Amino acid sequence: MxxxxxxxxxxxxxxxxxxxxxxxxxxxxxxxxxxxxxxxxxxxxxxxxxxxxxxxxxxxxxxxxxxxxxxxxxxxxxxxxxxxxxxxxxxxxxxxxxxxxxxxxxxxxxxxxxxxxxxxxxxxxxxxxxxxxxxxxxxxxxxxxxxxxxxxxxxxxxxxxxxxxxxxxxxxxxxxxxxxxxxxxxxxxxxxxxxxxxxxxxxxxxxxxxxxxxxxxxxxxxxxxxxxxxxxxxxxxxxxxxxxxxxxxxLPDNWLQTENVISLLSLSPDGDGPWAETLTTLRARTKQAGALIRLITPVPAQQGPADHSGASENRRGARAFFTEVLDQTGDGYLDWPDLAAMARELCSRLDLDEPQETRLYDAFAAWWRELQAALDSDGDGRVSAEEYAAAAPSLAGPALIRVAEVLFEATDANGDQFIDAEEYRTLFRRGFGRSVLDAEGRHSRSAFVRDFLSFMSGRERSTPYDPLLSDA
Structure with a gap:
């Protein structure tokens, strides 16, 4: 069968x-x-x-x-x-x-x-x-x-x-x-x-x-x-x-293998896998085609005056992070199904057993309660983009720290309190970035927690963590 x-x-x-x-x-x-x-x-x-x-x-x-x-x-x-x-x-x-x-x-x-x-x-x-x-x-x-x-x-x-x-x-x-x-x-x-x-x-x-x-x-x-x-x-x-x-x-068999399709869906611009060189070449050629299309495509007119104030820039950054990372279901709000989708994706990547999976879900559930208490100003049981943008700088509370710690422990498969290259690839589906390595070529617990908090609180928008939950 x-x-x-x-x-x-x-x-x-x-x-x-x-x-x-x-x-x-x-x-x-x-x-x-x-x-x-x-x-x-x-x-x-x-x-x-x-x-x-x-x-x-x-x-x-x-x-x-x-x-x-x-x-x-x-x-x-x-x-x-x-x-x-x-x-x-x-x-x-x-x-x-x-x-x-x-x-x-x-x-x-x-x-x-x-x-x-x-x-x-x-x-x-x-x-x-x-x-x-x-x-x-x-x-x-x-x-x-x-x-x-x-x-x-x-x-x-x-x-x-x-x-x-x-x-x-x-x-x-x-x-x-x-x-x-x-x-x-x-x-x-x-x-x-x-x-x-x-x-x-x-x-x-x-x-x-x-x-x-x-x-x-x-x-x-x-x-x-x-x-x-x-x-x-x-x-x-x-x-x-x-x-x-x-x-x-x-077509040739290697073009039709679903395993290759899965590999293509896992590729990223900064990946280092066996397809990385091919991807770099392909992207260079498609960028040329994209530039040609932009030359012949009318540029839409901007609506309203541009606001270059720092507060406006921060608000737009928070809104973008809300849409790209937090709103996993795409309904325009942040609520428990969004955080459950995050937990589900991370459990799937790490292929966790029941005890670790439950711990990660529980950590995300506690973070949702913390977010709801801090951000749900109108009491409707969910967080809008406006409510999030207004309080984005103050999101790294104890529950989010706990999420980071549980995720580190789940990723650290051998329990040595470091994430090595293989463990990192399992979670991120790509190799180490230079910025995350310590002197011994590993990712420490403190560095992981710090970087994860910076990412999930929306403080830094360009980090190695971006593809973790924002890939389409």
């Missing part, structure tokens, strides 16, 4: 699967419970590339050949999903551990994989389809859910799927965000950081196309119920996209 010989493993490195995953994500978001959990807790709008990378790594672990790795990842996913529960805007409860909800997530991945084959002109035969379905049911079982939440046979699955599409799925806020906001306002991945003009130009062309292709691939009965627009020529465009993805399978 798992490992290199599985049907899923073959699809995992198939370029068509990128379209299938986007489609499956939209179908998941159309489920009321999943859509509510995404809107309330997920950082996918502000940090979609980070979310994609973490999802791919998780799927690699779950469908790999190592049973111990799969068991550990399943436990991590269950702990993560346990934290996603609440009520939506209509006061309806949602719970990411609901077995019916989890079954629907797996169902969308299976159905979208089957659909990608059909739309690209290579439909799966019955044997391959049944094998793939058995693998996805085994995946659900590996998470600890009873197999009965997905029908036992493929024919019964299609009855279940048709019923869900016709009766359960809705035009949720999360679905609208993905289709009409995320695709058209997708932030640049780390690879294209610093090239806003070039990225914006490509996104303006590709974003609407991806949205149109995705909508056209959804079940017709759902498109009608949800009131999704029928764009002329969309079906032809969709089929062309799937056929092009099928033809891309002829």
């Amino acid at each position: 798992f490992g290199p010989g599985s049907q899923f493993h073959r699809f995992f490195n198939d370029p068509r699967w990128a379209l299938a995953v986007v489609r499956a994500t939209v179908l998941e978001a159309a489920h009321p419970q999943i859509g509510a959990a995404l809107v309330d807790n997920s950082s996918f709008v502000v940090h979609p590339w980070r979310r994609l990378r973490n999802t791919l790594v998780s799927l690699q672990r779950m469908f790999g050949a190592d049973e111990d790795v799969r068991r550990r990842e399943a436990a991590r996913l269950n702990r993560l999903h346990t934290r996603f529960s609440g009520t939506d805007a209509k006061n309806r409860p949602y719970d990411a551990m609901d077995p019916e909800v989890r079954a629907w997530v797996v169902a969308t991945l299976f159905e979208s994989s089957v659909t990608m084959c059909r739309l690209s002109g290579q439909p799966l035969d019955q044997t391959a389809m049944e094998r793939l379905y058995a693998e996805f049911r085994a995946f659900l079982a590996a998470l600890g859910d009873q197999a009965g939440h997905l029908p036992p046979t493929v024919p019964e699955f299609w009855q279940y799927y048709d019923r869900m599409v016709a009766e359960e799925l809705q035009n949720t806020e999360a679905l609208r965000i993905i289709l009409y906001r995320l695709f058209e306002h997708l932030p640049a991945p780390p690879l294209f950081a610093g090239l806003p003009t070039l990225w914006a130009t490509g996104r303006a062309l590709a974003g609407p196309v991806i949205g149109t292709i995705t909508v056209a691939s959804l079940p017709e009965v759902f498109r009608r119920r949800a009131g999704l627009p029928e764009v002329p020529g969309a079906q032809t465009l969709m089929q062309s996209a799937y056929l092009a993805a099928r033809m891309a399978r002829a």
